[in-house]
Amino acid sequence: MDQDEIRARLPASIATRVQTAKFKDGVATLVLDAAGLGASGREKLEAAVKDLVGGADAVEEVRVAMIADRAPEPAPRRIIAIGSGKGGVGKSTLTANLAVALARMGRKVGVVDADIYGPSQPTILANKGERPKAEDGKLIPVPSKWGVSVLSMGHLVEPGKAIAWRGPMAGNALGQLIDAHWGDAEVLLVDLPPGTGDVQLSMLQKHKPAGAIIVSTPQDLALIDAQRAANLFETGKIPLIGLVENMAGYACPHCGEISDPFGRGGVEDASEATGIPFLGRIPLAIDIREDSDAGTPTAAQDGPQAEAFAAIARSLSDWLDASSVAEAV
Numbered sequence: 119m120d121q122d123e124i125r126a127r128l129p130a131s132i133a134t135r136v137q138t139a140k141f142k143d144g145v146a147t148l149v150l151d152a153a154g155l156g157a158s159g160r161e162k163l164e165a166a167v168k169d170l171v172g173g174a175d176a177v178e179e180v181r182v183a184m185i186a187d188r189a190p191e192p193a194p195r196r197i198i199a200i201g202s203g204k205g206g207v208g209k210s211t212l213t214a215n216l217a218v219a220l221a222r223m224g225r226k227v228g229v230v231d232a233d234i235y236g237p238s239q240p241t242i243l244a245n246k247g248e249r250p251k252a253e254d255g256k257l258i259p260v261p262s263k264w265g266v267s268v269l270s271m272g273h274l275v276e277p278g279k280a281i282a283w284r285g286p287m288a289g290n291a292l293g294q295l296i297d298a299h300w301g302d303a304e305v306l307l308v309d310l311p312p313g314t315g316d317v318q319l320s321m322l323q324k325h326k327p328a329g330a331i332i333v334s335t336p337q338d339l340a341l342i343d344a345q346r347a348a349n350l351f352e353t354g355k356i357p358l359i360g361l362v363e364n365m366a367g368y369a370c371p372h373c374g375e376i377s378d379p380f381g382r383g384g385v386e387d388a389s390e391a392t393g394i395p396f397l398g399r400i401p402l403a404i405d406i407r408e409d410s411d412a413g414t415p416t417a418a419q420d421g422p423q424a425e426a427f428a429a430i431a432r433s434l435s436d437w438l439d440a441s442s443v444a445e446a447v
């Protein structure tokens with residue numbers, strides 16, 4: 119069922135009020151313009167839409183959000199944590215590329231690089247060496263040419279200097295990165311340090327993320343650690359948006375043969391076993407590493423690897439829409 123089919127079920131007087139209509143997994147989600155309607159008018163509008171759209175065979179649930187006729191309030195900024203149980207599995211790569219892919223879809227996105235021990239966002243997003251300015255005691259994020267602003271520990275301290283920081287210092291620094299002048303950014307993707315230590319705990323306690331994505335390679339050991347990260351978020355009651363399998367399937371640049379240096383499908387199996395949604399897989403590809411090192415993120419380009427990131431960004435975008443409608447209705 120697509121947007122037009124949903125609209126076609128509504129009389130013209132209602133259809134003209136539909137701002138967006140989406141359908142996924144049996145759930146139809148509509149955002150309606152409620153201009154000029156009082157409380158009872160809104161109730162009637164909602165009931166009519168639920169009745170008419172819900173009558174379609176494929177529709178199991180109808181979610182409706184109303185936009186009022188006053189100036190729309192800016193959407194509350196939501197934090198999405200990107201975590202992993204162990205280092206080096208591609209958390210920073212995924213964070214930067216998801217942010218770029220979301221920006222290409224028209225989302226306003228900021229990236230917070232909380233990885234004090236190995237901040238890499240300034241390299242991947244090509245604003246290394248720039249210093250954020252401050253205004254009214256708050257930092258101003260550093261723009262990048264990829265449509266995504268960034269604040270990184272790497273913008274604040276010399277490389278290697280933060281290694282000796284203990285929990286509270288790291289937690290305070292993270293607070294400065296998050297409570298910054300993020301302007302119209304509706305989503306902040308936070309690249310967490312690997313593991314389940316102080317910074318992650320501080321993150322969960324002080325800056326409650328709206329959801330978390332966990333990255334793993336397909337290896338058993340990485341998966342066990344990913345499970346530990348999932349448990350940390352569950353303990354903090356942070357909704358798990360899903361799992362991403364990175365470094366899956368290596369295409370030999372010479373002969374094209376696909377091999378699986380870290381195994382195959384492990385993350386999807388783990389997703390089935392745990393019930394945490396599987397968001398997709400990113401292949402192990404030399405281009406992806408080269409793009410990151412060169413500051414030209416893969417997701418800003420075209421081709422199958424950019425599409426792999428874009429597909430995961432679409433799932434995240436759908437999740438953001440669905441969760442904001444769930445809050446609004």
Ligand SMILES: Nc1ncnc2c1ncn2[C@@H]1O[C@H](COP(=O)(O)OP(=O)(O)OP(=O)(O)O)[C@@H](O)[C@H]1O
Binds near residue numbers: 208365403407
């Ligand atoms: N799909 C991929 N294909 C090829 N190289 C990749 C891929 N994903 C990540 N890499 C490379 O692997 C290395 C580690 O990736 P990255 O820094 O994103 O991992 P991380 O989980 O954030 O690590 P850290 O522990 O430093 O936080 C980097 O050199 C990166 O360019």
